[in-house]
Amino acid sequence: MTEQALNNQGHMQNIVDDWSNDKQAYHVPWGKLMMWIFLISDTFIFSCFLVGYMNVRMSATEPWPYPSEVFALELFGQNIPLILIAIMTFILITSSGTMALAVRYAHFRDRKKIAILMLITALFGLSFVGMQAFEWTKLISEGVRPWANPFGAHQFGSIFFMVTGFHGLHVSIGVIYLSIVAFKVNRGDYDKKDNYEIVEITGLYWHFVDLVWVFIFAFFYLW
Amino acid sequence: MTYIPIADQPNELHDPHTFISKYVWSQDHKVIAIQYGSTAIFVGLIALVLSALMRLQLGYPDTFSFIDPADYYQFVTMHGMIMVIYLLTALFLGGFGNYLIPLQIGARDMVFPYLNMLSYWFYLLSVIILLASFFVPGGPTGAGWTLYPPQAILRGTPGADMGIMLMLASLAVFVVAFTMGGLNYVTTVLQARTNGMTLMRMPLSVWGIFVATILGLFAFPALFVSAIMMTFDKLLGTSFFMPAIQSLGETLNTAGGSPVLFQHLFWFFGHPEVYIVALPAFGLVSDVLSCHARKNIFGYRLMVWAIIIIGALSFIVWAHHMYVSGMNPYFGFFFAFTTLIIAVPTAIKVYNWVLTLWEGNIRLTVPMLFAIGFIFTFIHGGLTGIFLGNVTVDLPLSDTYFVVAHFHMVMGVSPVLVLYAALYHWYPKITGKMFNVTLGKIHFWATFLGTYAIYLPMHYLGFLGVPRRYYAMGNTDFIPDSAQALNANITQAAIFVGIMQLVFIFNVIWSLKYGKKSDPNPWDATSLEWQTPDNPPVHGNWGEKLPVVYRWAYEYSVPGAKDDFVPQSIAPEDVEMLEGEGKYVDRSEEH
Numbered sequence: 001m002t003e004q005a006l007n008n009q010g011h012m013q014n015i016v017d018d019w020s021n022d023k024q025a026y027h028v029p030w031g032k033l034m035m036w037i038f039l040i041s042d043t044f045i046f047s048c049f050l051v052g053y054m055n056v057r058m059s060a061t062e063p064w065p066y067p068s069e070v071f072a073l074e075l076f077g078q079n080i081p082l083i084l085i086a087i088m089t090f091i092l093i094t095s096s097g098t099m100a101l102a103v104r105y106a107h108f109r110d111r112k113k114i115a116i117l118m119l120i121t122a123l124f125g126l127s128f129v130g131m132q133a134f135e136w137t138k139l140i141s142e143g144v145r146p147w148a149n150p151f152g153a154h155q156f157g158s159i160f161f162m163v164t165g166f167h168g169l170h171v172s173i174g175v176i177y178l179s180i181v182a183f184k185v186n187r188g189d190y191d192k193k194d195n196y197e198i199v200e201i202t203g204l205y206w207h208f209v210d211l212v213w214v215f216i217f218a219f220f221y222l223w
Numbered sequence: 224m225t226y227i228p229i230a231d232q233p234n235e236l237h238d239p240h241t242f243i244s245k246y247v248w249s250q251d252h253k254v255i256a257i258q259y260g261s262t263a264i265f266v267g268l269i270a271l272v273l274s275a276l277m278r279l280q281l282g283y284p285d286t287f288s289f290i291d292p293a294d295y296y297q298f299v300t301m302h303g304m305i306m307v308i309y310l311l312t313a314l315f316l317g318g319f320g321n322y323l324i325p326l327q328i329g330a331r332d333m334v335f336p337y338l339n340m341l342s343y344w345f346y347l348l349s350v351i352i353l354l355a356s357f358f359v360p361g362g363p364t365g366a367g368w369t370l371y372p373p374q375a376i377l378r379g380t381p382g383a384d385m386g387i388m389l390m391l392a393s394l395a396v397f398v399v400a401f402t403m404g405g406l407n408y409v410t411t412v413l414q415a416r417t418n419g420m421t422l423m424r425m426p427l428s429v430w431g432i433f434v435a436t437i438l439g440l441f442a443f444p445a446l447f448v449s450a451i452m453m454t455f456d457k458l459l460g461t462s463f464f465m466p467a468i469q470s471l472g473e474t475l476n477t478a479g480g481s482p483v484l485f486q487h488l489f490w491f492f493g494h495p496e497v498y499i500v501a502l503p504a505f506g507l508v509s510d511v512l513s514c515h516a517r518k519n520i521f522g523y524r525l526m527v528w529a530i531i532i533i534g535a536l537s538f539i540v541w542a543h544h545m546y547v548s549g550m551n552p553y554f555g556f557f558f559a560f561t562t563l564i565i566a567v568p569t570a571i572k573v574y575n576w577v578l579t580l581w582e583g584n585i586r587l588t589v590p591m592l593f594a595i596g597f598i599f600t601f602i603h604g605g606l607t608g609i610f611l612g613n614v615t616v617d618l619p620l621s622d623t624y625f626v627v628a629h630f631h632m633v634m635g636v637s638p639v640l641v642l643y644a645a646l647y648h649w650y651p652k653i654t655g656k657m658f659n660v661t662l663g664k665i666h667f668w669a670t671f672l673g674t675y676a677i678y679l680p681m682h683y684l685g686f687l688g689v690p691r692r693y694y695a696m697g698n699t700d701f702i703p704d705s706a707q708a709l710n711a712n713i714t715q716a717a718i719f720v721g722i723m724q725l726v727f728i729f730n731v732i733w734s735l736k737y738g739k740k741s742d743p744n745p746w747d748a749t750s751l752e753w754q755t756p757d758n759p760p761v762h763g764n765w766g767e768k769l770p771v772v773y774r775w776a777y778e779y780s781v782p783g784a785k786d787d788f789v790p791q792s793i794a795p796e797d798v799e800m801l802e803g804e805g806k807y808v809d810r811s812e813e814h
């Protein structure tokens with residue numbers, strides 16, 4: 001092959017080289033790759049949930065409630081649509097920011113800062129779950145149930161509680177996961193081998209949970 | 224951050240010391256593989272007994288008073304579900320995946336042994352939940368292995384209270400177990416290969432298991448989600464899958480759900496599931512055929528690509544199971560089209576197996592017999608699949624015994640024959656003992672001929688229109704008396720085949736104790752697992768140093784070489800040649 005042709009192959013060639021290597025296909029620690037694969041698998045779970053949602057929304061025989069009315073909140077004597085959910089979304093996205101900072105300090109091995117930033121992330125997560133609990137309580141007090149819904153189609157309540165519940169479970173697990181890792185970072189467990197991959201891996205999970213929320217937000221509240 | 228590939232890291236496995244950490248809570252992939260394998264074979268035997276009971280009822284209706292119609296439905300359901308999920312998936316991936324991946328790619332263990340151990344215990348839990356459903360009021364579910372709602376959770380279907388709940392719970396736990404194992408298999412193959420082991424030098428067994436695991440990680444989520452949704456329909460009274468229904472004279476409090484949604488979700492899992500079982504079988508059988516024919520596998524690269532392409536296509540054919548479901552009829556065209564396309568890479572694989580045998584130096588060992596038997600049954604089942612893939616042909620045949628015959632040939636008998644081939648092939652490595660060859664041959668001929676005696680006539684019953692999942696035919700005009708006679712013969716064959724499986728069980732247990740000590744490499748095979756310093760391999764697999772790989776795994780009948788084969792881990796300059804033959808020339812990169 002001529003010099004020219006070799007240069008032209010550039011990027012593709014890099015990929016091919018990686019994959020035709022011995023020992024490993026990606027130049028990353030296995031834990032990170034495993035988390036990626038898990039998240040892809042989890043993406044399929046959420047996709048199935050969302051496809052199920054679209055499908056029941058079409059098959060439902062009663063009218064679908066208007067999200068801007070159902071999810072409105074009385075604040076200062078005014079009915080503000082989607083206000084709670086806007087705050088929740090903002091908090092979750094902010095928490096992705098603090099997580100990213102924690103990963104950054106992991107490169108510098110700054111134990112204190114990593115631990116604090118991860119704890120802040122966890123607290124954001126916790127407040128998200130708290131507000132979700134508040135929203136659930138409000139809907140339930142208005143009579144929305146998995147099997148019944150005063151505003152229209154049954155399936156609205158069913159799918160809403162199921163999918164936000166499943167996502168909320170992810171957030172809760174993430175909060176526990178973050179707290180444990182923050183605790184261990186602070187104790188210096190990862191200095192023994194000078195290996196802070198786990199912070200990045202936790203970060204991957206957290207960003208994913210955040211990203212999924214954006215889709216849930218769009219599909220449930222804006223559609 | 225300092226980061227070294229796994230193959231270059233120092234050996235850090237800590238040897239377990241107590242009996243419990245060695246054999247019970249073990250993190251060693253080989254022990255986990257054996258745990259998975261024996262549990263799977265155990266439940267498989269239960270499923271076999273259930274099939275015998277069904278056959279007794281079908282062959283001799285009105286004879287066995289202890290089988291009533293509800294029992295029959297429960298037997299069908301549990302038989303199908305156990306065979307597909309708890310036997311085949313668990314044995315191929317949990318069993319052979321665990322055993323072979325680290326050994327064949329030259330790793331000391333899976334990358335995350337602890338998770339791997341959890342995977343087995345979750346699997347065991349799912350099996351226990353499944354079997355518990357035999358003992359709850361109402362018995363196990365009788366909804367058919369496809370569990371279609373609404374009937375699966377309505378009164379009138381056996382096990383519609385507790386049985387179906389336990390089934391769904393068990394499936395959800397199984398998915399969790401599979402995910403924990405699957406993450407390990409995929410990551411280990413990608414990141415933990417030894418020096419010199421490129422992806423294109425891996426034995427096809429690893430390729431098949433690897434791609435099948437990826438399919439599982441993407442397909443099981445659909446099953447998981449549909450199980451959750453159906454649980455809610457049953458427990459909380461939601462209407463995901465429930466339209467407005469009149470049931471047993473009552474109007475139910477359900478409306479607006481979509482039963483077809485469940486079918487889509489189920490088959491989005493269900494069809495890839497066929498390949499989750501088939502691809503490992505394709506891989507294992509390729510290695511067995513090549514080794515015992517003393518010939519390199521024909522078209523290695525094509526075989527790898529065929530596995531990948533089949534895996535990818537298997538995600539866009541699912542609705543060929545739904546031609547009669549009431550989905551949009553135009554879908555049928557698309558799904559028939561993709562279904563027929565997938566036949567092309569599959570046919571390529573079959574040609575390559577046959578061409579591997581061509582002019583080979585075939586040794587008719589027990590594993591080889593099973594492997595060749597597989598080629599027959601697979602071609603057979605594959606051909607009937609082409610019929611059923613076409614909408615117009617499928618419509619009259621759907622839900623008849625033709626379908627039962629088809630899927631038993633292609634995903635029942637064929638993978639099982641490969642399992643036997645693989646179990647016999649790797650038995651000397653796993654146990655260090657040689658099995659009894661005569662018993663093995665008896666087992667093969669009984670099983671191979673027996674399955675034809677069972678399933679060939681079923682195709683004919685299908686053409687007559689005999690419906691599947693029926694307890695008894697009664698007096699039906701279009702079913703002649705001769706069909707009943709045939710049914711009795713099928714039952715005799717099925718009972719015979721079932722009993723002959725005990726020969727295998729006996730052989731495995733007996734040889735464990737009384738079998739001859741096996742050579743470390745009794746089949747003169749090239750792949751790494753046969754080159755371990757200990758036989759059977761011990762914790763950590765390779766002693767002090769990992770093996771280094773110099774070539775692919777198919778260097779058989781090497782011209783001039785002393786042993787006629789060259790293991791993957793022998794350096795070219797160390798290959799012993801016959802006198803006057805000159806030096807060894809590596810041909811592997813030519814393929």
Ligand code: HEM
Nearest residue numbers: 274277299300303306307367368369634635691692693717
């Ligand atoms: C000697 C071995 C076997 C015999 C005699 C046997 C027999 C049967 C019978 C009689 C039925 C019920 C047909 C009906 O009433 O519709 C059935 C269904 C089924 N079998 Fe087997 N079988 C055997 C092995 C297997 C294996 C190895 C598999 C693995 C894939 C398998 C998978 C299934 C499935 C998925 C069903 C459908 C269940 C349903 O309709 O819900 N069988 N088998």
Ligand SMILES: [Cu+2]
Nearest residue numbers: 494497541544
């Ligand atoms: Cu299919």
